[in-house]
Amino acid sequence: MSYIPSALNILVIEDNLGDFILIEDYLNEIQSEVSIKRASNLEEAKTILKSNIQLDTVLLDLSLPDVDDREILVQDIVEFSNKCAVIVLTGYADNDFGVKTLSLGISDYLLKDELTISQLSKSIFYSIERKKSQIQLLESEKKYKSLFNSSPVPMFVLDRHSLEFLSVNDAAIKLYGYSAEEFLSLKVSDLWLNREEPEIEHTVNNNRHGYFEFKISHKKKSGEVIHLEIQSNPISFDGRDARVTLLNDITGRIKAEKLLTDSEQRFKALVQEASDLVMILDFNGNFSHVSPSSELVMGIPADQMLKMNLFDLIHSEDIDQVKKNILKLKNTKRVQIPSYRVKTSSNEWRWIETVLTNLIKDPAVNGLVANSRDITEFVNQEQKLIDSLKRYDIVAKATSDTITDYDVQNDLMQFNHGMELMFGYTPDQICTKGSWWDDKVHPEDAERVKSKVAQVYKNGHGSLQIKYRFRCANGSYKYILDRTYLVTDELGKPLKMIGSMQDITEIQNHIQTIEDHNERLKDIAWTQSHVVRAPLARIMGIIDLLQTDNDIVDQEELLKHILNSATELDGIIRKITNQTEQVTQNFPEC
Amino acid sequence: MLKVLIIDDDSIVLFIQEKMLKKYGITNAPISFQDARKAISFLKTQKSDDIFLILLDINMPGMTGWDFLDEIKGMKISEKVFVFMVTSSIDSYDKEKAKKYKSVISFIEKPISADNCIKIKEHPKLKQFLID
Numbered sequence: 001m002s003y004i005p006s007a008l009n010i011l012v013i014e015d016n017l018g019d020f021i022l023i024e025d026y027l028n029e030i031q032s033e034v035s036i037k038r039a040s041n042l043e044e045a046k047t048i049l050k051s052n053i054q055l056d057t058v059l060l061d062l063s064l065p066d067v068d069d070r071e072i073l074v075q076d077i078v079e080f081s082n083k084c085a086v087i088v089l090t091g092y093a094d095n096d097f098g099v100k101t102l103s104l105g106i107s108d109y110l111l112k113d114e115l116t117i118s119q120l121s122k123s124i125f126y127s128i129e130r131k132k133s134q135i136q137l138l139e140s141e142k143k144y145k146s147l148f149n150s151s152p153v154p155m156f157v158l159d160r161h162s163l164e165f166l167s168v169n170d171a172a173i174k175l176y177g178y179s180a181e182e183f184l185s186l187k188v189s190d191l192w193l194n195r196e197e198p199e200i201e202h203t204v205n206n207n208r209h210g211y212f213e214f215k216i217s218h219k220k221k222s223g224e225v226i227h228l229e230i231q232s233n234p235i236s237f238d239g240r241d242a243r244v245t246l247l248n249d250i251t252g253r254i255k256a257e258k259l260l261t262d263s264e265q266r267f268k269a270l271v272q273e274a275s276d277l278v279m280i281l282d283f284n285g286n287f288s289h290v291s292p293s294s295e296l297v298m299g300i301p302a303d304q305m306l307k308m309n310l311f312d313l314i315h316s317e318d319i320d321q322v323k324k325n326i327l328k329l330k331n332t333k334r335v336q337i338p339s340y341r342v343k344t345s346s347n348e349w350r351w352i353e354t355v356l357t358n359l360i361k362d363p364a365v366n367g368l369v370a371n372s373r374d375i376t377e378f379v380n381q382e383q384k385l386i387d388s389l390k391r392y393d394i395v396a397k398a399t400s401d402t403i404t405d406y407d408v409q410n411d412l413m414q415f416n417h418g419m420e421l422m423f424g425y426t427p428d429q430i431c432t433k434g435s436w437w438d439d440k441v442h443p444e445d446a447e448r449v450k451s452k453v454a455q456v457y458k459n460g461h462g463s464l465q466i467k468y469r470f471r472c473a474n475g476s477y478k479y480i481l482d483r484t485y486l487v488t489d490e491l492g493k494p495l496k497m498i499g500s501m502q503d504i505t506e507i508q509n510h511i512q513t514i515e516d517h518n519e520r521l522k523d524i525a526w527t528q529s530h531v532v533r534a535p536l537a538r539i540m541g542i543i544d545l546l547q548t549d550n551d552i553v554d555q556e557e558l559l560k561h562i563l564n565s566a567t568e569l570d571g572i573i574r575k576i577t578n579q580t581e582q583v584t585q586n587f588p589e590c
Numbered sequence: 591m592l593k594v595l596i597i598d599d600d601s602i603v604l605f606i607q608e609k610m611l612k613k614y615g616i617t618n619a620p621i622s623f624q625d626a627r628k629a630i631s632f633l634k635t636q637k638s639d640d641i642f643l644i645l646l647d648i649n650m651p652g653m654t655g656w657d658f659l660d661e662i663k664g665m666k667i668s669e670k671v672f673v674f675m676v677t678s679s680i681d682s683y684d685k686e687k688a689k690k691y692k693s694v695i696s697f698i699e700k701p702i703s704a705d706n707c708i709k710i711k712e713h714p715k716l717k718q719f720l721i722d
Contacts, residue, residue, distance in 0.1 A: 203624035224680030530649055533700065534600070537678050541606035548704075550611070561602050 007033040008124070009054050012040065013045045013077070014061040014089075019112065023089075023120075024061060030121040042073060049080040057124050058086045060106075060569035064395040070097060071104070083135060085127035089115070107131060124139075151258040153246055158190065159243040160208060160234060163188045167237070175249065188245075193217040193225055209234050209241075215250070226251045275374070277352070280359075283326065285310035288367050296350070297374050299345035303532070310370075315341035315349060329358040329368060339375055351379040379488045400498040404484070406434060408457075408494040413437055422503055425474035442469035442477055456484075460492030467508075470501065479508035522577055531572050535565040591640050594717040596622045597629045597649040597658065598676065601681050603695035607645055607676075607702055614707035616720065617672075631659050633671075640681050640718050643710070646700070648677045650672065659691045672715055 008031045014020040027034050037053065041064050044070035049058075050335075058081045060074070067073040078086055084106040090098040093208055100107035107127035110119060149157060154172035156165055165183045173180060176191070181370035189197075194217070203212050213231045220226060229248040236242065253341025277297040286309055290302040298305065298313070314322055318340035325337045334357045341349040354372040359365035396403045409435050419425050430436070441449050445468035456464050463485045469477040484499030542558050542565075594617040597605045604622040611620050623629040630653075633642065633668075636696050648655035650692045655675060673693045677684065680697050695715065698706045710722055 394624065529681065530677070533678035537700030538602050538606070541603070541610075544703070545606060545609055546702060561605075565602070 001263075005037065007059040009035045009037075010059060011037045011039060011045070011048055011057075011125075012059045013040075013042075014059070015040045015063070015065055016061070019061065019570075022115075026115070026120050029117045030124070040064075042076065045077065047084075048078055055081070055084045056128050057084055059406060060086055061089050061093075061112075071100075074101050074104045074106060083131065085124075085131040087123055087127055101523050107440050135520050136448055148244075149465075153242065154249070155247065156245045157184075157235070157242050158188055158232075163204070166240065172247065175216075175220070175226070175247070182221075191218040193219050216463050225382050227254045241559070277369040277370075277374075279372070280365060281308070281310055281370060282367055283472070284359075285312075285326075297344075297372065298342065313342045315343070316462055317341075326356060326368070329356055333358055339379060351376045352373055378485075399500065401502045404437070404497070404499045404501060405439075406497040406499075408496060418501065422472075422501070423478065426473075429473065440471040443472065445469055453484075456486050456497075460486075460488055460494070462486060467504070474529040478503050520579075524576060527572075527576060527579075528560050532569065532576070535569040535572070539566045539569075560580070592617070592716075593636070593640055594620045595601065595629055595632070595642060595644045596620050597626050597644060597650075597655075598622075599650040600647075603647070603676075603700065604697050610702050610704075611645075614711065616710055618651060622649055626650055626655070626658040630658065633665065633667060636667060637669070637708065638667050640667075642667070642672065643716060643719075644671060644673045645676050646673050647700070648675060659693065662693065663691070667714070668693060672713075674710065676700060676702065715720050 007026070010027055011028075012020055012023055014023065015539045019573050020040075027036055030418055034263060035142055035578055037048055037055075043066060045058075045060075049055075060077055061129065062073065074088065080204050086105070086413060087099045087555075088098060088106050088109040089112050091112055095111065095158055100112070101109055105316045107130055109121045148157075148167070149169050151169055152171055154175045155169045156172060157167040159166055168178075168180060168183045173183070176183075178186070192200075196473040197216065200216060203214055211231075211233050213229065215227070217225055217231055227250050229250050230245060232243050232245040234241070237244075259414050275293060275296060276291075278289075278291040278350050279287055279294075281287050287306050290305045293301050294302045294305045300308070311319060311323070320342050322337055325335050328335045334355065337354045339351045339353050339358065342352055344350055351374070353371045353375045354370050356370045357371075357434075359369050360367060396416040399416075399420070399424075402422050405414045406412070409413075413422065413432050413434050413436070415430065419430055420427065436449075438446070448464060449468050452464050452466050457464055463483065465483050467481050467482070469480065470480045471477055481502040481504045482499055483502075484497050485493055487496040487498060488494055541563050543564050546555065547559060594611060596604055596611075597638050598607070601624060604624065608620045608622060611617050621632070623632070629644075636642070646655045646658060653661075659673065663672055671693045672695050673691070674696050675684070675694055675697045677687060678700050680699050685697065688697070695713065696709070697716075710716065
């Protein structure tokens with residue numbers, strides 16, 4: 001909006017008095033009320049400009065006595081004249097420089113030699129108006145910049161072509177952790193989580209001079225990932241093609257959404273994909289919901305099972321206890337039904353175990369919730385264990401051996417009836433400490449038994465077979481053949497020693513008898529080889545002498561020696577015969 | 591000088607062995623003992639520069655052949671004693687036991703034969719003392 005000020009305040013900076021008077025005349029023509037100040041050099045001009053005197057326009061002559069460099073002169077005056085317009089007056093010779101001054105911030109330039117009243121008037125009013133709009137624009141820009149900087153919404157100003165940062169606001173600095181300087185050395189694509197974003201690049205290229213929006217993930221300086229909604233508008237920034245981009249941080253929202261999705265999926269997995277069979281039914285056994293695991297547990301698809309009745313599927317021997325337990329739900333919230341059998345689609349019986357919860361009053365459920373688990377494997381294992389224990393019991397009872405069961409960790413020893421039958425101990429004499437048993441081993445065998453057992457413990461596996469003597473209640477000893485097995489945990493730590501003590505006293509006695517006989521037979525053999533051969537060797541020696549020695553004088557004596565030796569030999573042979581007969585008679589019948 | 595000792599409780603055996611040793615030129619003056627203990631006493635009186643070849647019976651009443659070997663083990667002249675064990679029957683147990691005694695050179699089964707005598711004469715440890 002243009003208006004003509006009622007009074008003009010003009011500063012004329014002109015050293016030439018003639019020129020000043022001419023300008024003064026012109027100004028007075030232009031406006032009736034005009035206040036004219038004159039400065040004849042730069043110093044005076046500065047003094048006036050600093051003095052807060054209200055001025056509308058400065059008319060500046062470029063040739064001043066105290067200034068050599070006209071460019072500095074123009075810059076100084078533009079700087080000091082602050083809000084008022086500066087018009088430069090030049091001579092012909094300075095036409096080129098006059099044009100240049102426009103870029104230094106002056107409003108207009110006029111050639112002194114062609115100066116007319118109308119030209120001066122037009123230039124003055126025009127410059128005043130332009131200066132006013134300029135000031136308004138500056139203020140508006142300042143407001144805008146302050147809005148940009150203090151906005152809680154993170155914002156960038158980017159070069160429209162290179163996508164380099166031109167400016168960022170405080171909120172963006174806070175969000176990303178980069179300083180303003182760091183931002184200015186980056187491009188927006190440096191923030192992208194993925195090095196390439198073909199879709200984003202496409203959007204940006206196709207809307208280079210228009211508005212666009214998209215979602216993207218960025219990396220903060222710390223490496224943390226944030227998810228953003230982007231809105232971007234083209235603007236002009238310091239004369240450059242730019243765009244201002246608003247960022248909406250939706251990281252929290254996306255995380256919350258993901259949590260919700262995860263939680264839903266988990267719940268779905270728990271109910272639908274678990275091996276447990278979940279059913280909702282009424283007191284009559286009619287289903288209102290069956291989980292898909294029915295196919296896994298029962299071999300019946302859920303939709304088919306919905307049409308069935310629970311009680312029709314249960315084994316006739318188990319149905320009563322199941323019904324009885326379900327009826328308890330009239331008074332209690334929850335019951336556990338012990339194992340019972342249900343018939344699968346292949347007419348097989350499976351053992352299941354069910355926890356029932358009464359949620360009839362819950363409008364979302366309106367029924368009894370049954371959580372069932374297939375425990376067939378467990379029941380079978382249990383049965384096998386029971387069978388095995390029974391077998392062990394029977395064997396322990398049936399055997400004539402003494403069964404020992406030693407709990408290594410707790411030093412607890414148990415025996416079957418053999419300890420009474422074989423060794424004659426009464427139950428009150430038998431102690432369950434390992435030391436009680438150790439004490440009964442014959443002192444001559446104890447060390448050997450101890451070291452063998454220690455070796456088995458050390459190896460952590462295996463068995464031992466050992467003979468020793470074990471003291472009976474009456475103090476006598478029995479020969480025992482002990483076969484013992486070590487039971488360990490997975491780490492090889494000894495848990496139990498299970499063994500059988502076999503009474504081999506009788507066998508041992510037989511062996512002793514046989515060994516005695518062997519000893520006697522050895523004696524006989526020795527006698528035969530030494531005693532029998534002694535006289536024989538003598539006879540052979542004498543005969544040898546008789547044969548080879550021609551000058552033997554005492555042949556008669558030698559013959560006597562032969563006779564004596566032969567008689568001796570005869571006696572010995574008779575003795576051997578007697579001994580052998582004795583051995584045969586003493587040999588017991590086995 | 592080589593001295594030959596025969597130790598056996600049986601006088602006939604002594605007689606036979608004396609005859610054989612003479613006949614095969616091992617010695618002209620064998621020294622016989624019916625009691626091993628007497629042989630020990632004899633050895634104790636001997637000079638240490640003599641060499642002794644002993645035919646030793648194992649089974650004797652009183653001091654046995656083994657006892658005799660144990661006895662001479664600790665004696666000064668044990669290094670110069672060479673023993674042939676003479677027994678009615680050689681068994682492996684005896685052979686094994688004899689390994690413990692350095693003095694024992696070999697075994698002879700009764701009756702002592704011409705071959706036995708030749709082997710004694712030819713024995714590398716004794717040969718040098720028997721050249722005459």
